Amino acid sequence: MEKIKSAAEALVKGNLVAFPTETVWGLGADAENADAVAKIYKVKQRPSDHPLIVHISSSEEISQWAIDIPEYARELAKAFWPGPMTLILKGSDIAKDFITGGQPTVGLRVPDHPTALELLREFQKLGGRGISAPSANRFGKVSTTSAEDVRDEIGAELSDQDIILDGETPRVGIESTIIDCTKSFPAILRPGAITPEMIHDQLRLELGTDEKDIRVSGSHKSHYAPAAKVVLEGEAKPGDGFIALSSIPTPSGVVRLCSPEDVYEYAKELYAALRKADQLGLARVVAIPPEGEGIALAIRDRLERASRG
Ligand code: TXA
Ligand code: MG
Secondary structure, eight states: OHHHHHHHHHHHTTOOEEEOOSSSOEEEEETTOHHHHHHHHHHHTOOTTSOOEEEOSSGGGHHHHEESOOHHHHHHHHHHOSSSEEEEEEEOTTSOHHHHTTOSEEEEEOOOOHHHHHHHHHHHHTTOOOEEOOBSSOTTSOOOOSHHHHHHHHGGGSOTTOEEOOOSOOSSOSOOEEEEOSSSSOEEEEOOSSOHHHHHHHHOOOOOOSGGGOOOSSSOSOOSOOSSEEEOSSOOOTTOEEEOOTTSOOOTTOEEEEOOSSHHHHHHHHHHHHHHHHHTTOSEEEEOOOOSSTHHHHHHHHHHHHHTO
16 A cells, blocks of 8 residues: 555656556556656667557546547446456547657556556546556567566666556456547457457447457567467477466476466466466477457467567
8 A cells, every 4th residue: 555655656756667457567657757658668678659558547537538539439438447458549638649659549448456546546646647558578578467577577677766566466467458449430459358249249339250350459460479489380399388278188298387277267377377488498388279259369369479479
């Protein structure tokens, strides 16, 4: 609690705060402070034309950051916030170029995690209106799902005034679903735990559920990649890392990195498993992607990108 108050104060002073969300850890800065936001790009070594998601504490704050909000976007916000969903909307005048990467749109999200929400509320009490936060990892690398992973990943780049908050393990484990809400129909830009089926059921609008209909944000095909080579096809050889549902037996001689019981556990454990491969110095990881729709689609998206690393 006291720790969260100090973290909110650190944000006001223009410092960085890494904080847990229900998806992954975010690396946060005051979304209205250009110098603070510049630190995020520096720490992550991220190209400056890559926009950042602004985290807000409730859907009421949408209209501070966005204009021309379609009815369907309000409905999505009402149904799935707080939660693992980011809405891309036309930005208001407080959504500056240093947040949007020079685009006319802004990404907004209300995270569903006690620490993140508490931080947002404390920050708001001090006059803050939004916390811009990408995933707390170096650009192109695997996202972090524990405070310890954040320290390993970017700790050396942070200053003494920056803070890494501890907290509950993210219940989802992969990044939010990103939905473009700037057209007459919503379009998924990055698949996540809010699935095409859920969006369709909520809005009763047709949405592509086919993987090829899903445009994934960012021009970089490779992402979420560990140092180990990730392979999605072929036999696992002795000495390889192995990631698969628990129903799939472990090939002999491989290092089993996780054994999730179902697709939800798969999403939750995936990034820690990829990091473990690097900690163990493995050269290669064989991952068997889960089949089916829903969050399995998002897991396959992350695995495919990791395999292009
Ligand atoms: O679950 C999440 O979304 C996590 C947690 C920390 O909230 N954040 C996250 O941020 O994954 P990041 O920066 O690693 O990925 C955000 C993606 C980027 O690919 C970025 O290009 C896209 O969102 N994005 C952000 N604002 C956008 C905008 N205005 N238009 C299009 N894409 C946008
Ligand atoms: Mg990221």
